[in-house]
Amino acid sequence: MRRLPPFSALRAFEATGRRGNLTHAAEELYVTHGAISKQVKALEDALGVPLTRRAGRGIELTSKGRRLIPFLTKAFDDIDAALRTVSSETFEGDMIISCMPGLTNAWLIPRLPSFLDQYPNVSLTVFSTNQLNSHEADIEIRYGRPDWPNRNITMLRQLDVFPVCSPRLMNGPEPVRHIDDLFNHTLIDEPGGAHWREFFVSQGKDPSKVTRTLRFQDFTHCITAAREGLGVAMGDDLTVEGDLAVGRLVRPLLAEVRRQSLAYYLVTAPDQPLTGAMRAFINWLTLEIQRKDRS
Known part of the structure; x- marks a missing residue:
């Protein structure tokens, strides 16, 4: 007979670890931030080991928490696939x-x-x-x-946006190591340049220092141009994740912007x-x- 902690606690902790914080986990499971926190604490009490610890205003996983997450994610994926196959x-x-x-x-x-x-x-x-x-x-x-x-409207996902470019650009004579290095490159955006303007303001930089731009009406063309090494574009953690995974694009910087008002x-x-x-x-x-x- 299996002796498992409460399913709700496992689910809350898995969502927290996969999404990166309590707030995103709460959004995914349609519960409050407090409810997620209580479920994670309940799992820690049931296992008798700490899975999270405070980090600034948020939390981070302990080594035991990081070890547990991939097993839980696979288990929930397997359950989901089995239920969908049956139904x-x-x-x-x-x-x-x-x-x-x-x-x-x-x-x-x-x-x-x-x-x-x-x-x-x-x-x-x-x-x-x-x-x-x-x-x-x-x-x-x-x-x-x-x-x-x-309209009936349901939020699916908010995005984090960040600079992306071809590996060729990073291996060229002027790689992007710091935010100010971006001003040495052609910056690719949609008409108006709102994505880059938002990014530079969020990083305390002056957008007027941009000297070279390349604009496309369609976001898809912006990403294609970045793949071809024409400059640096603003990507997001949804539409460029495949390019990042296989190395067609790279993130030259860790800096990013969470788009709170758009999703x-x-x-x-x-x-x-x-x-x-x-x-x-x-x-x-x-x-x-x-x-x-x-x-």
Whole structure:
């Protein structure tokens, strides 16, 4: 007979370790910061060992906590996969998804095999567009502020944004070692340059010192240009994680900005009933987009 701590405590600690702090874990599990803290403490009491310790205004994992996290993450992934396999036959039908081009290309398409394997009776049509309410989509994935009227809106994930560039640039004559080194390079952004301006202000630097820029209307083109060594772009921890994992892009600096007012959202019509196909996709998307350890 297995003697396991409470499932809720294991789940709270796994989310805390994977997401990096109590606040992000609370957002993922839709509970309060205090509830997560109590569950983590309950697990530590049950095991009789410290798993976390204070670090500034937050917490960090102890060596035992870091050792435990990968085992818990795999266990929860296995449980999720088993449950989806058992229940996948109840989810079927056709569905239209509208998703932003950058996320479609860099994140959604590489992960769709996972969804299609789990739900073989669901057929998808994906429209890649920045326009809300396009093509009468059943489900829309949007990035921005949730000020879209007459919509059901659920936050999927906030982003951390940071400079990214080609490894060739870092191996060239002017590598980026410090923030001021960025001013020696072409800085790639969307029209207006808001991403770089926000970054420099957050780091206490003057954005007016930027001398060379390259602008593209589509975020996907910004990242493509960075891969080709045309300069340094602002990436985020969702759409460039695959590039970072395989070395197509690198992070020259640790500095980053948490975009508090902007996030990815799931958007549906207010009176639209959820079909089996829609429920399947929403369940899969919500879990997959919150994972920060997948490439």
